[in-house]
Amino acid sequence: xxxxxxxxxxxxxxxxxxxxxxxxxxxxxxxxxxxxxxxxxxxxxxxxxxxxxxxxxxxxxxxxxxxxxxxxxxxxxxxxxxxxxxxxxxxxxxxxxxxxxxxxxxxxxxxxxxxxxxxxxxxxxxxxxxxxxxxxxxxxxxxx
Amino acid sequence: xxxxxxxxxxxxxxxxxxxxxxxxxxxxxxxxxxxxxxxxxxxxxxxxxxxxxxxxxxxxxxxxxxxxxxxxxxxxxxxxxxxxxxxxxxxxxxxxxxxxxxxxxxxxxxxxxxxxxxxxxxxxxxxxxxxxxxxxxxxxxx
Numbered sequence: 001x002x003x004x005x006x007x008x009x010x011x012x013x014x015x016x017x018x019x020x021x022x023x024x025x026x027x028x029x030x031x032x033x034x035x036x037x038x039x040x041x042x043x044x045x046x047x048x049x050x051x052x053x054x055x056x057x058x059x060x061x062x063x064x065x066x067x068x069x070x071x072x073x074x075x076x077x078x079x080x081x082x083x084x085x086x087x088x089x090x091x092x093x094x095x096x097x098x099x100x101x102x103x104x105x106x107x108x109x110x111x112x113x114x115x116x117x118x119x120x121x122x123x124x125x126x127x128x129x130x131x132x133x134x135x136x137x138x139x140x141x142x143x144x
Numbered sequence: 145x146x147x148x149x150x151x152x153x154x155x156x157x158x159x160x161x162x163x164x165x166x167x168x169x170x171x172x173x174x175x176x177x178x179x180x181x182x183x184x185x186x187x188x189x190x191x192x193x194x195x196x197x198x199x200x201x202x203x204x205x206x207x208x209x210x211x212x213x214x215x216x217x218x219x220x221x222x223x224x225x226x227x228x229x230x231x232x233x234x235x236x237x238x239x240x241x242x243x244x245x246x247x248x249x250x251x252x253x254x255x256x257x258x259x260x261x262x263x264x265x266x267x268x269x270x271x272x273x274x275x276x277x278x279x280x281x282x283x284x285x286x
Contacts (some may be wrong), residue, residue, distance in 0.1 A: 031278050040282045045258040055238045062239045074218035094199045095206045104203050111196040114189040134285045135168040
């Protein structure tokens with residue numbers, strides 16, 4: 001089962017503070033453990049919402065609003081995608097997140113990802129085909 | 145530049161209502177366009193927060209809180225990762241996206257993804273090398 005670990009934003013990430021060398025080192029060690037365990041799929045950090053925008057659709061018409069956005073605690077600062085056997089296994093990994101991140105007060109959210117089969121028999125083949133195309137495209141364009 | 149496009153949840157996505165055939169078809173076409181344009185890096189849908197959990201850290205303590213979570217409009221129902229030339233290009237693509245939550249007012253958030261060079265001195269040459277190795281090995285293990 002694939003899960004997304006969402007690292008919630010805080011005042012520091014929203015202020016654009018970059019991680020210290022120690023945090024980068026700890027984070028990398030954690031990522032290496034997940035990679036060695038064969039569960040790591042991808043992970044990225046997001047710039048503060050100040051460089052972001054929101055597009056809202058009301059009655060089909062898009063309205064663009066520039067960041068920053070106010071509800072800091074609900075915003076996202078980064079994500080890690082993992083493939084594990086159960087939600088419990090995922091939660092065990094979450095508990096081992098580097099404790100110095102967020103000065104020991106980090107908030108993580110765990111969310112399961114939909115798989116092609118969840119869309120029903122009629123659509124699963126089309127979705128699988130699209131995923132395969134995307135993967136081969138991504139591999140063909142990946143920098144060496 | 146890479147951007148993460150966040151599709152916000154609504155009451156239907158939080159109830160686990162799956163998209164209908166029309167939306168799946170339209171999204172399929174839009175995804176094809178993204179792939180052809182070389183924009184699409186990844187795209188996923190998330191199960192409702194009722195299947196999720198939150199872990200809150202406080203010093204040495206870790207508290208696990210099971211979903212569902214109440215602030216529906218702030219939750220995420222899905223995301224894309226796109227490679228584009230500018231933020232404006234990302235906005236133009238989002239404007240063309242089929243409404244992911246038909247029948248309700250939907251919000252899509254566009255956020256720029258950090259690149260290795262953004263991290264400055266904290267990412268020492270050794271750490272940078274390690275980062276590249278990890279990315280390569282995570283990608284090849286899929």
